[in-house]
Amino acid sequence: MGYKKRKRHVGIVGIGETKFSSHREDVNQPEMIHEAVRQALDDAGLQIDDIDCVVHGNMELFEMVHQPDMWHTLGSGAYGKSSFRLTTGGTTGGTLVCGADNLVASGMYDVVLAIGFEKLQEGHTTGGITNMADPLWARKLQSGALTAQAAVKLIAEFGEERARRAAMTYRIIMDKHACKNPNAHRAFHLEWDQMEDLMAHSPPLIGDLRLIHMCSQSDGACAIIFAAEKKAREISEAPVWIRDHITVHREETLNLANNYYPIDTTHRFAAETLYERNGIENPLEYFDVFEMYDPSAWWGVDWLRDFFLLEGDEHIKMVENREIMIGGKMPINPSGGVIATNPIGATAMVRVAEAAKQIRGDAGDHQVPGSVEHGLASSFGGTMWTVLTMLEKETNW
């Protein structure tokens, strides 16, 4: 939705998430997404007939199937309804939320069901992702999704010892959160006294990026139901409102050297723009919870600075002082985040779903204490892309 062009408020009224896992041999794709759809319908107290439109998305080519939205109809319930497929790489789940919000906010549909899924066990992610690079300029030069870029950056700025400790502290905090979330894929029950051992002996992937730092490959689906304000208040006692969202995509290969695009990271640019236009002067004070798309512990630490517009080592201190834990000043990923669970086409949507559950106050064991009124959710994809979404408990902004 163009900023300030929404015709009406849009509320989240139903949320469904499968248990995330690397072993879903028991279901085919429509059956797996149906688990999330059924949960979202039950959560909202709605029937499939109440849904006006279905928005569906995942990573292109990851399961090596064409137009999955069409043959997933058996699970999505899109039969006879308006339906759209959205796919924007890693940000797909965030884009699904933007798309569903736009469809409702514009007045086109009153109740929209958005579904993000991935079944990585069936496909070949590297086969799919290498298709992303420009065939003429980049495809024969690219590496892949694994990179130690953030590790190099943090070590250069803060030294090996401090940077490595910060990354492993972040990692252990995320695992402690994942252990409280029954839907999380990987929950290792890591203890603080394992820190030295993990820093020294976790299998290295690239440079200082080790296996323990990196996200999983997960299967699962997420479904969220969005409704126009009047309907939302009829359906739900506590709708969670979409206040604003911003999308920043940039093809780095071709645009590094020009002056047209912002030279900030897309995360920083998105955060600055979103907060400025919503009058948020201190995001760290304003938000009560942040669900971040953090594909590795290194990125998680580094990106805190971008998303909260921090300077110097403020972001490192947040991690060192464990302020990002449940119960801390700024809880990050009470769900365990992406390092624990990464069903890619659903991942960014799970960030919004989890932030919304925190605002509703019914997240379960990983609910953060105290009142949660303002939530933030990020998506990440492509060559450093961002979708950033603001969620609210009230409509008084």
Added chain:
Amino acid sequence: MQKDDFSKSYVVEGKLALPYTYFAGRVGSTFLTTLRDQKKIMGVQCNQCEKIFVPPRQTCERCLSDIRDNWVPIENSGEVVNFTVVREQDKHLPRKTPYILGLIKLDGADTPMVHIIDGIDPEKITEGVRVRAVYTNESDPSILYIDHFEPISS
């Protein structure tokens, strides 16, 4: 340079490998193992919509009811409700062309399924021809446990 002169237009050639697996799900698996072990075709019924689906599915596409346990036996015979004749040979095809690809509505089912029809001249096939399943043991787990359908001589 002439618009239709392509002499200085370079073409980048590439090839992508697209390996995949697909999990049949429990409903699909039951269908396949029943076909393999008992040579029987099973469908599922939506009681609300009063439809019997073959091939089976976990949810009714209309009302989204969970119908995974509503198994009903289907006859091995049925009627050709539509067909096409495949005439262009290609290496991925399961038969030497020409052969008939039919939509067959089995007795007891409300939905037709796609399969090969053999044992009749492709020029003589018509809608309404009665056919029955011919099974094979020579196949990976798939719908090709049924080798083809053949006409029932009246």
